[in-house]
Amino acid sequence: MSASDTDDQRILLIDGHAMAFRAFFALPADGFSDGRGQATNAVYGFARMIINVVASERPTHVAVAFDLPGGTFRDRIYDQYKGGRDETPPAFHGQIDLIMQVLDALGVRWLTYEDYEADDIIATLAARAEEAGDEALIVSSDRDAIQLIGEKVTLLQPIKGVTEMRRMTPDAVEEKYGIRPERYPDLAALVGEAADNLPGVPGVGPKTAAKWIVQYGDLPGVIAHAEEITGKAGQSLRDHLADVERNRLMNAAFTTLDLPTDAEHYALGRGDRARVLEVxxxxxxxxxxxxxxxxxxxxxGADEEAAEEAAQAAEVLDVQDAATLQQLLDTGGDVLALDAVEDVRGGALVGLATPTVAGAIQLGRLDPEATDLLAAALAAATEIRVADAPAVRAWLELNGYRLGERARDLSLESFVLRPGARSYDAEALATDLGGASFEPKPRKPAESTLKKETPEVRAEHVARAGARLAAAAAALHPAAEELTARTAGEPWARSILDDLEQPLQTVLETMHERGIAIDQEALGTLRDEFEGFVAQAKREAGQIVGEEVNLASPKQLQVVLFETLGLPTTRKISSGHSTDAESLTDLLESLDPDSAGHRFLSWLLRFREMSKLTGYLVGLDKVVDAGSRVHTTFQQTAAATGRLASTEPNLQNIPVRTAEGQRIRDVFVAGEGFETLLTADYSQIEMRIMAHLSEDTGLIEAFRSGEDLHNFVASRVFGVSPDAVDPAMRSKTKAVSYGLAYGLSAFGLSRQLRISRAEASALRDGYFERFGGVRDYLHHSVETARGTGYTETLLGRRRYLPDLTSDNRQRRENAERVALNSPIQGSAADIIKLAMLAVERRMREAELSSRMLLQVHDELVVEVAPGELDRVRALVEDGMDSAYELSVPLEVGVGIGRTWREAAH
DNA sequence: GCGGCTACGTA
DNA sequence: CGTACGTAGCCGCG
Structure with missing residues (x-):
């Protein structure tokens, strides 16, 4: 579009504050959050609004006007202007800034003007558009904007929420108010505007005001003839003429602000997709x-998009035969990058890239010669850059290829440098580090859609998916260079990677392959039994309320509990009242044991417990392999502290606390050819790390004394001899000890222990008095992190916490708790990772057949081969307790048994 | 079919 | 208003 193309110009003018505020009240503040405590409902609603309006109205230019904090000239004229408004809700705070960030990313100009309101900015730009013969569209919920409506100026007024708009044209204004838009301020001056705290003439509404204006032409006409107007309204007008004149002065929009005049300044199309997606x-x-x-x-634009797509398509080789593959490899097959996916339409798809050329491969369509060439290329490359090497390796093996040892896992590198990102998959790396950008993922098509597709359409989809993989793979090269550069500047990351994470990755792959044996018969029996309990609980609960109720639906439960049964309500949650176990247990205890409510709640809790347990068994059943083993995947880049996570199935949250839950552990057994399971766990590793890091003499003494930790600590806190510590004292102290490592407040402590705030504070104070080193350490560690911007573990693993200096209290305090916990949890993770390396290495060196199967944060599970028990026990124990030297001993407990439960100790 | 919410299991 | 996770079911939305 050229600048002279004025006929086609159409500028969209948005009242930023008014629309943000409207969005804020249209959407639930607690339903939209960035996950760090910042509400984003207004931001979301605003973004939704602008996207919708741009899409439907097709403007060529856009500007968003914001009010500045502090007053305007109108406040000096009338000090009550906009008075009496409620204070801005706290959750609205900060959202205007976020909206501005979104607008910047979208390339939309936003404007403020000292001493003037958003309305005046809009009025100025609308007047200019009208003068130039261009169209203007105003989005505002402020009625002052009505005066701006003209033949080429349309007002979009939100009706419901922020996305439904009413079009206000001069005719629409006339129909609604009985006057032309330019007379609207006259009407408003007479009627008044409550939102701006501008009282009008009492007893005069829009109808009367419009009648007068029509009769006398305009407001000056009405005022000139005020004496002639009869009746109560006439007298009222005469009594309030000063107010009317003030109102008219206040509601006149200024059209002469000094704003950028170049139309191109407001032109659309300067947005940055990558930046928008980032925001x-x-x-x-x-x-x-x-x-x-x-x-x-x-x-x-449509043309550009097509051109870009064509350009991109040209860059992606469609690899089906050996010749094309060779052509690709000739551009630099020594260093490859690869991304792969199992596509619903195309099956196994691979994006393969040299540093200069990328290709898309549908493995199923490669001819035999090309298949061999691909396998050879994978074997010959000196470096293959991938995201999540274990996943790619497993996937390639499933498809008959080998990734080999030359894979370079960029996810792991990126994770170590900056843990806590949402994703480290190839597209995320390509976007964040490789300068690529991607369209949102297309939805997974329904079965029915797939069936109806023509082969051409199918091929088109597959080609797109292939091109996407190729683009991701291509961008992994610059991403790899970027990571190399960043790691070079951060020596701590190099050692975490080289000495810990990379060697561990191999160990984790081996553990995944091994899996753990399941006693399928025991599993089936237990499942039947638990399912029986679930059915019984369902039946009994149903009989009590006498109606069909889905006990798994918190929503239905709320109706039954608080309406049908009329029980007292529990703590509030966004959807009403909580039905979690804690609330229900409290409720249960307050009720007569024979009451319907009590009996229903008992059965409900029983249902919850048993369906949870059944869920574990069902889940295991789904993933057992033909050899009766389950193979969890240990995720190395999932937990920001450096802990591992376990998925499909998660074997790090198998029940252990209740007797019935423990029975699930009986399903995990030593497999065929093995004698027993051995579990080894660190005793109180986090408190030992606390002792080490804080150098608190009391805590160090506690561990060196060999006495029970919590007993020792309690005796100091309560000032009694160790044998005078009662169970209540011990458990309270224990809660404080662990709570401290999580940033627990006195409030949280009082809630957890069900004691008063004062008692909780006293407990905390008493603790800190005796263990001042702990208090000093905790305080110091947060302040250090605030200064440096990151926390550090024993091995130097970092976690960056920018929110430590946030102005938002909730975010800041949240970051502070994270800062307290991360060095402790993260150091424990470091230590057990070192132990795993040691155990695995020594086991191999000793040529044992026994093998490590699982890690559960402070515990290792080992499958012991016949005749190796003593050696394995010694080796594991030593590998764990000498993994890292702290100023207190690392104690390891070991248990042995046929099943995981029996191996507890 | 996706994503948010609620609930709940582990360390 | 205590950290770190993963999974399952429900339910509203599109």
Whole structure:
């Protein structure tokens, strides 16, 4: 579009504050959050609004006007202006800044003007558009904007929420108010505007005001003839003429502000998709809004888009035969990058890239010669850059290829440098480090859609998916270079990677392959039994309330509990009242044991417990392999503290606390050819790390004394001899000890222990008095982190916490708790990782057949081969307690048994 | 079908 | 208003 193309110009003018505020009240503040305590409902609603309006109205230019904090000239004229408004809700705070960030990313100009309101900015730009013969569209919920409506100026007024708009044209204004838009301020001056604290003429509403204006032409006419107007309204007018004149002065919009005049300043199409997606990521916005981003906002007009796609398509080789593959490899097959996916339409798809050329491969369509060439290329490359090497390796093996030892896992490198990112998959790395950008992921098609697709459409989809993989793979090269550069500047990351994470990755892959044996018969029996309990609980609960109720639906439960049974309500949650176990147990204890409520709650809790347990068994059943083993995947880049996570199935949260839960552990057994399971766990490793890091003499003495830790600590806190510590004292002290490592407040402590705030505070104070080193350490560690921007573990693993200096109290305090906990949890993670390396290495060196199967944060599970028990026990124990030298001993407890439960100790 | 919410299991 | 996770079911939304 050229600048002279004025006929086609159409500027969209948005009242930023008014619309943000409207969005804030249209959407639940507690339903939209960035995950760090910042509400984003107004930001989301605003973004949704602008996206919708741009998509439907197709403007060529956009500007968003904001009010500045502090007053305007209007406040000097009338000090009650906009008075009496409620204070801005706390959750609204900060959202205007976030909206401005979104607008910047979208390339939308936003404006403020000292001493003037957003309305005046809009009025100025609308007047200019009208003068130039251009169209203007105003989005505002402020009625003052009505005066701006003209033949080429339309007002979009939100009706419901922020996305439903009413079009106000001059005719629509006339129909609604009985006057032309330019006379609206006259009407408003007479009627008054409550929102701005501008009282009008009492007894005069829009009808009367319009009648007068029509009769006398305009407000000056009405005032000139005030004496002639009869009746109560006439007298009222005469009594309030001063108010009317003031109102008219206040509601006149200024059209002469000094704003950028160059039309191009407001032109659309300067947005940056990558930046927008980054901002949306940061705000934790979902996929829907990404999909709806209008291309025109981002300068991706239809033609350009097609051109870009064509250009991209040209860069991606469609690899089906050996010749094309060879052509690709000739551009630099020594260093490859690879991304792969199992596509619903195309099956196994691979994006393969040299540093200069990328190709898309549908493995199922490769001819035999090309298949061999690909396998040879994978074997010959000196470096293959991938995200999540274990996953890629397993996937390739499933498809008949080998990744080999030359894989370079960029996810792991990126994770160590900056833990806590949402994703380290190839597209995330390509975007964040490789300068690539991707459209939102297309939705997974329904079965029915797939069936109806023509082969052409199918091929088109597969080609797109292939091109996407190729683009991701291509961008892994610059991402790898970037990571190399960043790691070079951070020696601590190099050692964490080289000495810990990379060697551990191999160990974790081996553990995944090994799996753990399941006694399928025991599993089936237990499942039947538990399912029987679930059915019984369902039946009994149903009989009590005499109606069909889904006990797994918190929503239905709320109706039954608080309406049908009329029980007292529990703590509030966004959807009403909580039905969690804690609330229900409290409720249960307050009721007569024979009452319907009590009996229902008992059965409900029983149902919850048993369906949870049944869920574990069902889940295990789904993933047992033909050899009766389950193979968890240990995720190395999931937990920001450096802990591992376990998925599909998660074997790190198998029940252990209740007797019935423990029975699930009987399903995990030593497999065929093995004699027993051995579990080894660190005793109180986090408190030992606390002792080490804090150098608190009392705590160190506690561990060196060999006495029970919590007993020792309690005796000091309560000032009694160790044998005078009662169970209540011990458990309270224990709660404080562990709570401290989590940043627990006196409030949280009082709630957990069900004691008064004062008692909780006293307990905390008493603790700190005796263990001052702990208090000093905790305080110091947060302050150090605030200064440096990160926390550190024993091995130097970092976690960056920018929120430590946030102005938002909730975010800041949250970051402080994280800062307290991360060095402790993270150091424990470091230590057990070192232990795993030691155990695995020594086991191999001793040529034992026994093998490590699982890690559960402070515990290792080992499968012991016949005749190796004593050696394994000694080796594991030693590997764990000498993994890292602290100023207190690392104690390891060992248990042996046929099943995981029996191996507890 | 996705994503948010609620609930709950582990360290 | 205590950290770190993963999974399951429900339910509203599109």
């Amino acid at each position: 949306f990521d940061d705000l934790a916005f979902g996929d829907t809004i990404r999909r709806d981003l209008p291309a025109v906002l981002l300068g991706e």
